[in-house]
Each structure stands twice: as C-alpha cells, then as structure tokens.
Amino acid sequence: xxxxxxxxxxxxxxxxxxxxxxxxxxxxxxxxxxxxxxxxxxxxxxxxxxxxxxxxxxxxxxxxxxxxxxxxxxxxxxxxxxxxxxxxxxxxxxxxxxxxxxxxxxxxxxxxxxxxxxxxxxxxxxxxxxxxxxxxxxxxxxxxxxxxxxxxxxxxxxxxxxxxxxxxxxxxxxxxxxxxxxxxxxxxxxxxxxxxxxxxxxxxxxxxxxxxxxxxxxxxxxxxxxxxxxxxxxxxxxxxxxxxxxxxxxxxxxxxxxxxxxxxxxxxxxxxxxxxxxxxxxxxxxxxxxxxxxxxxxxxxxxxxxxxxxxxxxxxxxxxxxxxxxxxxxxxxxxxxxxxxxxxxxxxxxxxxxxxxxxxxxxxxxxxxxxxxxxxxxxxxxxxxxxxxx
Numbered sequence: 001x002x003x004x005x006x007x008x009x010x011x012x013x014x015x016x017x018x019x020x021x022x023x024x025x026x027x028x029x030x031x032x033x034x035x036x037x038x039x040x041x042x043x044x045x046x047x048x049x050x051x052x053x054x055x056x057x058x059x060x061x062x063x064x065x066x067x068x069x070x071x072x073x074x075x076x077x078x079x080x081x082x083x084x085x086x087x088x089x090x091x092x093x094x095x096x097x098x099x100x101x102x103x104x105x106x107x108x109x110x111x112x113x114x115x116x117x118x119x120x121x122x123x124x125x126x127x128x129x130x131x132x133x134x135x136x137x138x139x140x141x142x143x144x145x146x147x148x149x150x151x152x153x154x155x156x157x158x159x160x161x162x163x164x165x166x167x168x169x170x171x172x173x174x175x176x177x178x179x180x181x182x183x184x185x186x187x188x189x190x191x192x193x194x195x196x197x198x199x200x201x202x203x204x205x206x207x208x209x210x211x212x213x214x215x216x217x218x219x220x221x222x223x224x225x226x227x228x229x230x231x232x233x234x235x236x237x238x239x240x241x242x243x244x245x246x247x248x249x250x251x252x253x254x255x256x257x258x259x260x261x262x263x264x265x266x267x268x269x270x271x272x273x274x275x276x277x278x279x280x281x282x283x284x285x286x287x288x289x290x291x292x293x294x295x296x297x298x299x300x301x302x303x304x305x306x307x308x309x310x311x312x313x314x315x316x317x318x319x320x321x322x323x324x325x326x327x328x329x330x331x332x333x334x335x336x337x338x339x340x341x342x343x344x345x346x347x348x349x350x351x352x353x354x355x356x357x358x359x360x361x362x363x364x365x366x367x368x369x370x371x372x373x374x375x376x377x378x379x380x381x382x383x384x385x386x387x388x389x390x
Contacts (some may be wrong), residue, residue, distance in 0.1 A: 003275070004125075008034045009084070012131045013052025028090035037091070042079045042275070043126060046139070049280035052076045055212045062307045063206055081121070094121045103297020108327045109351045114290040119145055122277060123153040129275055130157065130204060130251055135231065136273065137210070138255040140279035143343025146255035147208050149279070154206060164203045164340045170212045172262060176222035180236055187247065196248035197236075203250045206316045210256040224270055227252060231273040281343065284320060291350050296341035304358045304367075311364045315371050319349050330388055338382060 009012060009031075025213045036059075044055045056076035059144055063069045071077055083092035099115045113119065122138065125148070138146040154165035155216040168179070168184045183205060187195040197203035211219040211304070230236060235246040254274070282290065295312045323346040326343045352374030361367050383389045 001038050003132045004042050004128060005035060007128045007132045011128065023161035029068040030084075031080075032066065033070075033082050033089050033091060034248065036063060036069050036071070036077075037080075041277075044078070045125070046276040048278050048365060052078060056171060065130060065152070067286075071134055073361045078121075079117070081124070090232035095149065095221050097124065099279070100298065101293045103294065105298075105301060109354060110347065112294055113145075113147065113148050114293050116282065116290065117285055118282065118286075119149050122149045123156075123281060125275075125277065126150065126153045126253065127157065130163070130253070133202075133251050135251060135274045136148050136253045137254075137256060139276060139332050140259050140278055140283055141342060143345075143347060144279045146257075146279055147365045148207050149322070150253060150255055151207075154204060157204070162202060163198075164197055164201050165206060166203060167206045169211045170207060170223060172212055172214045174213045174223050176226040177239070178227055180224040180239070183230075183247075183250075184236070190248065193243060194246045194248065195252060201249070201360060205250060207254040209254065209263075210254040211259065211266050212256075213264075215264060221264060221266075224266060227269040228273075231270065272368050284324065287320050287323075287343075287346070288313075288316050291346075292317065295350065297351065298354050302358055304356070305362055308358075308361065309365050309366050311367055312326075315353065315367070316350070319371070319375065323349075324377060329385070336384060341379070349374050352377065 017167075028203065040059060044059070046241070047055045053076065056078070059077050060071065063071070068088075069081065071246045075093075079093055081094055081097070084087050085092075098117060098120045101114045103112075126136050138150060140146055151165075151167065153182045154163070154167075157163040158165055164186075166183070168182055184195060185249050186203065186205075188198055190196045207227070210224070211221075213223045215221055224234070230247065234248070235244055237243070238245055252273075256266070257263055272333035292313055295316060296309065299312060323341065323343075327341050330336075330339050330341075349371075356367060357371055362371060380389055
C-alpha cells in the first residue's frame with residue numbers, strides 16, 4: 001500500500017501537483033482519495049472475486065464520514081481509479097481508460113490482448129509498481145490472462161525505451177543453475193562482483209508458471225529459493241569462485257495459477273516480497289465481448305463475405321454457453337477426473353475457427369460446420385459416455 005501511495009504522490013507517473021496554488025488544486029481532497037485508492041489495491045488486490053462485496057463493505061465502513069472520500073455507490077471500490085482530469089481529483093470508472101482492440105494477423109492467437117476493465121487496471125497497477133522497483137505476482141485460474149497482461153505491459157514499457165524485459169517459463173524440470181545462468185546471461189558486468197542492466201536501462205524479469213518446479217527431497221523448490229535469495233539480498237553467488245555478485249536495476253515479476261495439478265504452494269518467505277493481485281475469471285458478458293472482437297477482426301481483415309461476418313455473435317454466444325454449461329453440469333468425478341474445463345478450452349474452440357480460409361468458406365453453413373467441428377474436437381471428444389455426449 002505504501003509503495004503504491006509513494007508512486008502516486010511522488011513517482012514517475014504522479015499527477016499530483018504539489019506546486020499549484022490552493023485555490024486551483026484541493027490538495028487534502030486529492031491526498032485522501034489517493035490514500036483510499038492505495039488501500040483498496042495495496043491491501044485488497046489479492047482478494048478473490050467472490051469476496052469483493054465483503055471487502056467493499058469493509059472499506060466503505062472504514063471511510064464512512066471521512067471528508068474528501070467520494071466513492072460512487074455503483075459497483076465495488078475495485079471499479080474506480082483516481083482521475084486528475086477534474087478538480088478536486090475524484091474516483092472515476094476504469095472503463096474510461098480501456099483502449100480499443102486492433103486485430104493483427106501476425107500476432108499469435110494466445111498473445112492477442114483484447115483490452116477489458118480487468119486487463120487495463122492490472123496493466124496500470126503493474127506499471128506503477130515497476131516504477132518503484134517493486135515486485136508483482138499475478139495469480140488466478142488458468143486462462144484468465146495473467147501472462148498476456150504482463151507481456152503486453154512489458155512490451156509497452158520496452159517501446160518507451162527505458163525497460164528491458166526478459167521472460168522465463170518455469171516447468172517441472174527447471175533447475176536453479178539454469179535459472180541463474182539465464183538471468184546472468186542477460187546482465188552486463190559492472191565490475192568484478194557487480195552485475196546489472198545496460199547503462200541507462202532497467203531490467204524486468206518476468207517468470208511465468210512460477211510454482212511449476214518440482215519439489216526436491218526436503219520439500220524446497222531450488223529455482224524459487226534462488227529467486228528468494230535474489231529478492232532478499234539482491235544478488236547470487238558465483239558458482240565457480242564462490243564469491244557474492246550483487247545485481248542492480250533488476251525487478252522481478254511473476255505469474256502462477258493456484259496450487260494443484262503439478263503446481264506447488266509457494267512459501268511466504270518468497271511471496272512477502274511481492275504485491276499479489278488475483279485476476280478474476282471474465283464473466284459471460286466479458287467473454288462474449290472479447291471473442292466477438294477477435295473473430296470480427298479476423299473475418300474482416302481476411303476478406304470473408306458479409307454473411308460469414310454476420311454469424312460471429314451467434315457462434316461466440318454458443319461457444320460461451322457450451323463452456324459455462326459444461327463447467328457447471330459435467331463436473332469431475334473419480335471416473336471422470338479429466339472433466340476439468342477452463343478458459344483455455346474456450347479459446348481453443350475460437351482459435352480453431354480462425355483457421356478458416358475465405359476461398360473455401362463462403363457462406364454461413366460452411367462456417368457453422370467448422371465451428372461445430374471445433375466444438376466437438378475441444379469439448380465432445382473429452383467425454384466418455386453417450387449420456388454426457390448427448
């Protein structure tokens with residue numbers, strides 16, 4: 001909370017204008033609003049979506065009657081940021097910052113980023129924490145967009161020229177030695193016992209699937225212990241000469257899904273260094289909006305007929321309905337332990353339709369058959385008896 005408040009007040013992205021005369025700028029009102037915002041995200045950023053209403057009630061009670069806090073009654077406290085476009089500064093909905101989506105053929109499907117309220121606010125917060133050199137950990141179920149938000153934000157920062165992003169993907173086989181070698185290979189020597197980013201740059205290391213490395217004999221995960229040592233002491237030991245090497249101008253950010261299915265719990269000794277943010281799963285309306293924009297972008301830019309373009313909303317609605325129906329009705333049991341559907345399955349269904357070719361698919365019936373085929377491939381083929389398939 002203090003890191004976020006520090007950035008909002010004095011940091012690189014601060015819009016707080018201390019030097020303006022009092023009659024032009026209500027400083028105390030701005031200060032209270034910024035503290036309110038920093039408390040919501042600094043303390044409540046890792047609250048799961050089901051507990052948003054309870055946290056919302058708690059915060060509103062705490063600030064009830066405090067002069068200067070004006071939080072609208074619609075939605076929850078998570079739906080607003082402090083806007084300096086008005087005087088005095090006031091809480092405005094995140095919707096105002098959501099950009100437009102532009103479909104690019106050369107971008108891989110799972111790297112496409114459709115701006116939503118969730119992705120916009122997480123990217124905004126990540127940028128503010130990086131300005132303070134503070135680590136951020138994104139968590140949330142598979143397919144909610146943790147990696148995409150992080151990579152999109154890092155690409156924007158890289159385009160500005162000050163940041164150098166490095167991405168590492170952890171797996172069950174990742175070793176501490178390999179992790180250290182990868183990090184050191186991206187750094188420059190600044191003396192016998194110092195490493196750092198290039199002059200005038202800052203490096204951010206993004207570790208995806210942070211909790212995948214398998215446990216060793218005594219329950220530790222060596223790659224994570226190495227990163228914890230870096231977080232604690234800002235450096236590593238040289239593996240051959242056994243002297244300490246300090247590391248400068250490097251910030252660590254990470255993403256991981258909750259423990260289970262090969263993923264392990266991370267120790268509090270490590271997570272204490274991070275601001276943890278839980279990304280909620282998109283709801284029905286958000287999913288339809290995301291996939292309609294992707295499909296429409298594809299069908300429009302690749303020259304499909306107007307009839308095919310007009311079928312997009314129906315297909316997306318059907319795909320989302322199938323996904324939610326299967327997630328609620330076909331739950332895993334001991335005999336059907338693989339009945340676990342996540343947002344990546346829904347994405348694969350849409351991704352399959354995006355392999356269409358305008359020279360062969362000219363009317364709605366043909367694109368419907370392709371969609372039917374992809375739905376069977378992703379969902380139906382996983383089912384083990386006629387009753388479920390029907």
